[in-house]
Amino acid sequence: MPLRIIQYGVGPIGSAIVRVLLERTGATIIGAIDIAADKVGRDLGEVVGASPLGVLVSDRADEVLARKADVVVHSTSSYFEQVFDQLLACVRAGAHVVSTCEELAYPFRKYPELARRLDEEAKAAGVAVLGTGVNPGFVMDKLVLTLATVCQRIERVFVRRVVDASQRRLPLQRKIGAGMTVEEFREAVEAGRIRHVGLPESVALIADGLGLEVETISETIEPILAEADVRTEYLHVRAGQVAGVRQIGRGLAGDQERIRLDLQMYVGAKEPMDEIRFFGTPDLCARIPGGTHGDLATAAVVVNSIPLLVQAPPGLRTVVDLPVRFAATF
Ligand SMILES: NC(=O)c1ccc[n+]([C@@H]2O[C@H](COP(=O)([O-])OP(=O)(O)OC[C@H]3O[C@@H](n4cnc5c(N)ncnc54)[C@H](OP(=O)(O)O)[C@@H]3O)[C@@H](O)[C@H]2O)c1
Known part of the structure; x- marks a missing residue:
């Protein structure tokens, strides 16, 4: 069965990720969340420059997350404090989360308390959370x-x-x-x-x-x-x-x-x-x-990490916890 994916944040990076996901047989996109007025209510495929998908972009995160995704791919902001509640909502909905939020790549030094809370919630929900991308996430770490x-x-x-x-x-x-x-x-x-x-x-x-x-x-x-x-x-x-x-x-x-x-x-x-x-x-x-390449590599790193993430132990993970693998078959 393909993994059920929700895309949370459909800016240039979220769009690049969706275009890669559309080429993979292991994923099916069941929802999209974004607050930008020029995207809400439109077909996700059209927003990302692909064919219509029959999935409308919504600004109601709670409604979309209630569809029970296996994985939320998150790309709204760079700062951990700003995305903390968004990540928590995904975890509480029972989804693994992979995010391009730069500070999520290693939040333990700067935000030990928030990192501990997210880790505990993820463990309680039995899901893994990961911050990754090209940088941070790959080239410089x-x-x-x-x-x-x-x-x-x-x-x-x-x-x-x-x-x-x-x-x-x-x-x-x-x-x-x-x-x-x-x-x-x-x-x-x-x-x-x-x-x-x-x-x-x-x-x-x-x-x-x-x-x-x-x-x-x-x-x-x-x-x-x-x-x-x-x-x-x-x-x-x-x-x-x-x-x-x-x-x-x-x-x-x-x-x-x-x-x-x-x-x-x-x-x-x-x-x-x-x-x-x-x-x-x-x-x-x-x-x-x-x-x-910045954007192409970020989309690749995120998508290639998905099949590894769903097998990772629950909790707040880092790229160090995941094996290195090109997920061609995903
Ligand atoms: N780790 C890495 O290597 C790496 C690489 C590339 C990008 N990034 C990061 O990934 C993030 C996404 O990149 P981008 O270029 O696509 O950013 P972007 O242009 O800011 O797009 C983000 C999208 O998410 C929407 N959004 C913001 N807050 C939201 C919320 N609370 N709920 C739902 N949607 C929300 C934005 O809407 P509005 O426009 O209305 O705010 C926008 O449509 C950025 O923080 C970027 O720095 C990381």
């Missing part, structure tokens, strides 16, 4: 921990992800500050409008996964300036203006840096890549030229 298998001893970890935002959607180009002055950029950072959520969660996943003593996790956000004019489909960024953002997450033991995650997202990046380096025995460097 799960992939690192997977590669670490071939090391005998690890002293330091360095990960760099360089994304060329020229090829991405306008909202993403705006979100990284492309075209701003440095002053506007700093104001936007101050106001919390420019920030990739999830680096501290990835640092924590690596630290705890590798058993590295990390007492402090810190984060910096700086602009990357365009060295020459860059034209994207949507924007003209002039030399000297902000091309994007460089965010660095650090895991420190005392004043010793044990983990550094260096995320650069800017228009005109010449050498997009994902790179993982271990310093230890032996030293190791792995590089993905071109880097991993």
Whole structure:
């Protein structure tokens, strides 16, 4: 029997996930929840750019969750506190939950009490809850921990992800500050409008996964300036203006840096890549030229995790708890 799935949040990521689910024989979509006025009441297939599915998008989460799904795929927001009640409602409806909420990838350090409550509720309901995606969820944590298998001893970890935002959607180009002055950029950072959520969660996943003593996790956000004019489909960024953002997450033991995650997202990046380096025995460097695609990979990670999630022990899980597997047959 195909797994009965509800899609909770039908933005660009929820839509990308639904399009992948439609290609899999192991899933059938029985409901969709979203509060956006331009989506409520419309056919889900039409909203995600596919053929009509006979499933209408609803803003009544309680009604949709009462249909008793096996799995809710959740993609509404980045912040654990904001989605906590949504996740709880899914769990209480008896569904496993996989979410792209970045802070859910490892909420134990920042929100120990909320994490404990969600874990207890999930165990009581006999379901598993997982936060995942491409980053956090894979490139800067799960992939690192997977590669670490071939090391005998690890002293330091360095990960760099360089994304060329020229090829991405306008909202993403705006979100990284492309075209701003440095002053506007700093104001936007101050106001919390420019920030990739999830680096501290990835640092924590690596630290705890590798058993590295990390007492402090810190984060910096700086602009990357365009060295020459860059034209994207949507924007003209002039030399000297902000091309994007460089965010660095650090895991420190005392004043010793044990983990550094260096995320650069800017228009005109010449050498997009994902790179993982271990310093230890032996030293190791792995590089993905071109880097991993953000949205396509997120949808893939989420969908591939579903057959693993439904077999996972109940409770609040992390990507470390799940095996690495491409679920082609799901
Ligand atoms: N872990 C990863 O690697 C990864 C990768 C990509 C994205 N993400 C995260 O995944 C989330 C979804 O991404 P996105 O680009 O699709 O975001 P988005 O553009 O903000 O879309 C989210 C959708 O959910 C709706 N929504 C918000 N609150 C809701 C609620 N309480 N109930 C029902 N629907 C609600 C929104 O409606 P309104 O527009 O009306 O608010 C919108 O339609 C974001 O937080 C993003 O940062 C994580």
